[in-house]
Amino acid sequence: MRRTALASAPLLLACLVAPAGAQEDVMTLRAERLTPDLTVLSGFANGNILALTGPDGTLLVDAQSAKRVGLADSVLASLGAPPVRWVINTHYHGDHVEGNALFRGRGAEVVGQERLPVQMVKDTTITSWGDWHRTPAAPAAIPTRTFRDSLTMRVNGQRVVVTHIPAAHTDGDAIVWLPEANVMHIGDLFEHQAPPFIDWWVGGRLAGMLAGVDWGLAHSDSATRIVPGHGPVGTRGDLLRYREMLLGLGTAVAGHVNAGDGVEETQAAHPAAPWQPMLGSQRRMDALVALLYLGLTEFESAALKPRLVPGTPEARLPWLIGCWATSRNGRTIEERWTVAPDGSLAGRGRTLREGRVVDSEVVRITVDQGSLRYTANPQGQAEAVFVASDVTDSSVTFANPAHDFPTRITYRQGAGARLFAEIAGPGSQGERVIPFPYAAVVCQDD
Ligand SMILES: [Zn+2]
Numbered sequence: 001m002r003r004t005a006l007a008s009a010p011l012l013l014a015c016l017v018a019p020a021g022a023q024e025d026v027m028t029l030r031a032e033r034l035t036p037d038l039t040v041l042s043g044f045a046n047g048n049i050l051a052l053t054g055p056d057g058t059l060l061v062d063a064q065s066a067k068r069v070g071l072a073d074s075v076l077a078s079l080g081a082p083p084v085r086w087v088i089n090t091h092y093h094g095d096h097v098e099g100n101a102l103f104r105g106r107g108a109e110v111v112g113q114e115r116l117p118v119q120m121v122k123d124t125t126i127t128s129w130g131d132w133h134r135t136p137a138a139p140a141a142i143p144t145r146t147f148r149d150s151l152t153m154r155v156n157g158q159r160v161v162v163t164h165i166p167a168a169h170t171d172g173d174a175i176v177w178l179p180e181a182n183v184m185h186i187g188d189l190f191e192h193q194a195p196p197f198i199d200w201w202v203g204g205r206l207a208g209m210l211a212g213v214d215w216g217l218a219h220s221d222s223a224t225r226i227v228p229g230h231g232p233v234g235t236r237g238d239l240l241r242y243r244e245m246l247l248g249l250g251t252a253v254a255g256h257v258n259a260g261d262g263v264e265e266t267q268a269a270h271p272a273a274p275w276q277p278m279l280g281s282q283r284r285m286d287a288l289v290a291l292l293y294l295g296l297t298e299f300e301s302a303a304l305k306p307r308l309v310p311g312t313p314e315a316r317l318p319w320l321i322g323c324w325a326t327s328r329n330g331r332t333i334e335e336r337w338t339v340a341p342d343g344s345l346a347g348r349g350r351t352l353r354e355g356r357v358v359d360s361e362v363v364r365i366t367v368d369q370g371s372l373r374y375t376a377n378p379q380g381q382a383e384a385v386f387v388a389s390d391v392t393d394s395s396v397t398f399a400n401p402a403h404d405f406p407t408r409i410t411y412r413q414g415a416g417a418r419l420f421a422e423i424a425g426p427g428s429q430g431e432r433v434i435p436f437p438y439a440a441v442v443c444q445d446d
Pocket of ligand 1: 091093169188229
């Protein structure tokens, strides 16, 4: 029996135990209500289901395995959910899609990225991963509606935005985002309190996993509920910690690969130990190290290499990634930080008044001989370079004593998706300090 223990389930609406005989057939499924019309069904080793209910009918994100979907169906009935009219799949693995067949048989539309029908019919055995046999899905489980890049639906008064993340956990991952409810189902791009999996054999890649996590960071704020593929519902902060593990462990394993160590030597060095509370048992950590070792030696693109070294801006200041905003005196000040292909950070700052951009600058944080450098290009002004004088796990100060103003720029990670920035330097009456108390905001696509 596999039970997924929810660390905290504020509202436990249903806990069903199937009337089964054999011990291993006893199944528990939990329903956690996020909003009056959004519920997460989680349990066993199967993927989490997000259910959106309302007058249009029920929309599900993922449908668990053929073996478990009946119980999910019973829980939905016990919650009074209307008939399922749509199922959106986050990716093609059986524990997320086999249950499609039940709902499709009752007339539901099944939505998936266009790679799902291709992967779902394959019958393959992965010899390099313990002779893992992947059986084809039942024809009735195949999506009836596919998309390439994105798709938007309006269901029960909610906008449902489905976005493809290329080459990540598989080759057909999608994040399902409900901006009005501030809820996201991110699929197996994020496994919360469990080791992640990268399906290298169908095009999954670590670079894409990081890109998918960054999409999540860019579309979340302090109140966003992030439904992982497996494990308890998380926050933006949980997703950021998970990102640090993905990049940190990937970098550590890449170091062993580059040093010519074998997989057993790499495991023996326990590179996953710093993240043990997040990853679990030694056996699970060893399996993840073996998985990353295999992928980095046989599958991952060389383009990721410059990012898998210690000390990159991405590795040292991951908490900058995303969009930040603060308002004062009728003006909104925004910063947007993304990761460049070499692991440097690209920033854009803007000041808006009544929705119009009145000021902007482009910034880059790079590394030069071990030191972080902050290069600012303000609109209509000369470039200014500041060098990091003080870096901790959660703060950085850049200085340029020769600059007029500012001479110091500080960023500090705050709790609950906050970021404190400060510029300081000589003013007419002693030191002048300007604080920017930023909060994470959803990045606007422009
Ligand atoms: Zn999966």
